[in-house]
Amino acid sequence: MLGFRSLSIKSKIQLMLLLVSLVSIVSISFLGWSWARAELKHNIFDHLTSVRASKAYQVESYFKTLKNHVETLCEDRMVVSAMQEFDLAYDQLNQTLIPTDWDNAIRDYYREEFFPRLTERVNGTPNYETYAPRGAAARYLQYHYVANNPYPVGEKDALTDAGDGSVYSALHSRYHQLFQHLIQQFGYYDFFLIDPKQGDIIYSVYKETDYGTNLEQGPYSRSSFADVVTAVQDNPDRGAIQIADFKAYKPSYAAPAAFMAGPIYDGTHFIGILAVQMPVNEINRVLTGNQHWQRDGLGDSGETYLVGQDYLMRSISRFLIEDKENYENALRSIGTPNRTIQLIDQLDTSILLQRVRTDAAKRAIAGQEGTQITEDYRGIPVLSSYAPLQLPGLEWIILSEMDLAEAYQPVYSLQTYLLISTVILVIVITFIAGITASNFVKPIDTLIEASRKAELGQDETDVVLKSADEFSELATIFNTVVRGMRQQIHRAEQKYQQTEQILQRLLPDTVSERIKRNDAMLSTQVQQVTVLFATVVGLGQLAETRSVSEMSQLLNKLLSSFNEAAHRSDVEPFKFASDRYIAACGLTKPRLDHEKRMVDLALSLLERVQGFNSTHRTRLSVRIGIHTGTVMTGMLGTRQFSYDIWGLPVAIASALVNSAEANSIVTTSTVRDRLNDLYDFSRGEAIAFEDHAKIETWILKKGALTDLIGELTSGLSLDSQPDVALVPLSSEMTETDGNGSSQQADNRSQSRASAQADTISPDNAVSSSNVQFSSDRPPSKGAIHDLVQELNLEEFD
Secondary structure, eight states, X not given: OHHHHHSOHHHHXXXXXXXXXXXXXXXXXXXXXXXXXXXXXXHHHHHHHHHHHHHHHHHHHHHHHHHHHHHHHXXXXXXXXXXXXXXXXXXXXXXXXXXXXXXXXXXHHIIIIIHHHHHXXXXXXXXXXXXXXXXXHHHHHHIIIIITOSSOTTOGGGOOOOSSOOHHHHHHHHHHHHHHHHHHHHTOSEEEXXXXXXXXXXXXXXXXXXXXXXXXXXXXXXXXXXXXXXXXXXXXXXXXXXXEEEEEEGGGTTEEEEEEEEEEEETTEEEEEEEEEOOHHHHHHHHHTTTOTTTTTOTTTOEEEEEOTTSXXXXXXXXXXXXXXXXXXXXXXXXXXXXXXXXXXXXXXXXXXXXXXXXXHHHHHXXXXXXXXXXXXXXXXXXXXXXXXXXXXXXXXXXXXXXXHHHTHHHHHHHHXXXXXXXXXXXXXXXXXXXXXXXXXXXXXXXHHHHHHHHTTOSOOOOOOOOOSHHHHHHHHHHHHHHHHHXXXXXXXXXXXXXXXXXXXXXXXXXXHHHHTTOSOOOEEEEEEEEEEEEEETHHHHHHHSOHHHHHHHHHHHHHHHHHHHHHTTOEEEEEETTEXXXXXXXXXOOTTHHHHHHHHHHHHHHHHHHHHHHHTOOOEEEEEEEEEEEEEEEEOSSSOEEEEESHHHHHHHHHHHHOOTTEEEEEHHHHHHHTTTSEEEEOOOEEETTEEEEOEEEEEOOHHHHHHHHHHHTOOTTSOSSOXXXXXXXXXXXXXXXXXXXXXXXXXXXXXXXXXXXXXXXXXXXXXXXXXXXXXXXOHHHHHHHHHHTTOOOOO
């Protein structure tokens, strides 16, 4: 053991490197697993791309075959003859008078057969007037071949001859079985002949509600069928085959339908349009490999499907075919609307219903081709191979995908094997490492224990190690660092206490606490706050007659007196800047009587200013404005911070101060209405405020004694000589000149007129009133005492 302690730290580290074997085992296992996963992913992507390319070729070939077949049919002499004869017979039917009972039968068929099935798949309630056939020929054909057809819905094509003896029915019995056999052989859903001039469907194999209707003005003029017919009319060149993408087609009970159409020529004459409703089942058969996905190498979860530019499927989902219940549950789990799931269940198809807005689909629609791991339309991770299809007239894409869980199943098996092997090796190596490390970590444990004691503030944290290696040197350094840290902590605590004291003096308690918490939301909005602005008049003249130190002492005493009055009224003193004193009530502590507390403070400020004048032989006066409402507070500035208050009540209170007379308290109607039962107010002059209408003001009646003191001090000038006589207080008091004559004077009106401007804004500064004295001797205390006695008031001291 002694020899072990004498080893250097380097030797001990070399001993620990023996345990790196464990890291080597884990690293090799991880690299092997990663390589296997990468190779497996690459092979699966290659296979998906191969399947995708094969299916794309089959789909493109199928559509090319359809186009060639439609083009051939348009040139077929039987089709040309049928078009000519059906067109003439259809025109004859337009001249037929339709009996009322036929119209009633058609209406009953729509209401009893067509509408109930359609309502299950569309929103709203169908209106017969919207879907009713309008022309005489359309009504004639729908009565005989649809409404009066003895065969049930879906089998109306079984009727060959309506038995009405018309030319049209004779033609129908001649051609119908030929066309019926044609669509059965080539898998078309339906076969149509259309009048190119009027847009009338003059023949259809399956007799649905579009039979005989007009595609330009009829009930299906906005369908994909009407779109493909319009495309042929716009480009009637021989051999120009048009195609219309899938849309919900109401005559097929809102099932998805796509159409292909071309012009029919008799020689050089454009006589008709041939259209076929493309088979959905054939497209699904190609993409699903006739539902043999495993034979195509797609396993239990792989599939190939088509998507249009609107991100909706153009082929059926494998999961809808194999496990509809779990497929619908997966759609619900990702928030698919219930109405969409209901339609998928009713129509038994995902075409035009399943949205595929995946990353792979977006890339393919943008014209890109590639592979990636993404989430499919069920929200499940898959390996996806994608590319756009080359189909003239259709902007479709094709995707081949397989669930990631199935694709990586071999990798997961390898991962399990490696994990078990690694666990066994870890157990063996851990047993060996435990014996070796138990001696190696003892010095470290000692240092950790000492660090914990230092963290808890314990003084006895010195570390003493018996070894002579690098740990001993580390212990010495640790002891030195702990001692220095202890000194730094002591100095930091002293500075923290100093900073906290400064914050408590400069800011409200709630704001200082939020600053200490590093709260970013220092700006707040507070409702029900009353703001007081008080301007001390006479400080400028006082500063001219006093020294700097004396002036500083006087201001400190005045501010201390104001703050003491604020605290007694439980009002928050906010700021004293230049000659203005600002206070607020309800800012940090909600008060129901915040207006009353502020008025009490205002009255106290008037008394304290008079007491200050009496004590320090000064002639200061104060003007006070009060308003209440919602204010905002916060820290302003980026380098020099300032805690300030703003808002409409602040601006109005400032404007009221500017309009106030010396030793008066001016409020708004809001404050007056709330305190009218407690105090007496007199109406003041309305003031203009920014862009608002004029604000009515109210002056607080302070009582006889306070009014008397205000009148006496408002007429005094700080620049007067020591011996000045007092100017009379009202029009009943006279001013005596050198000859003994008297004249009436109203100093209050003169002072008010000179101090108040016509228009006051929150930013205007109001200068002191121009007041003068009539003689050269100030009023003595005895003179004031005499006046008080005349008013039967208590003696003023």
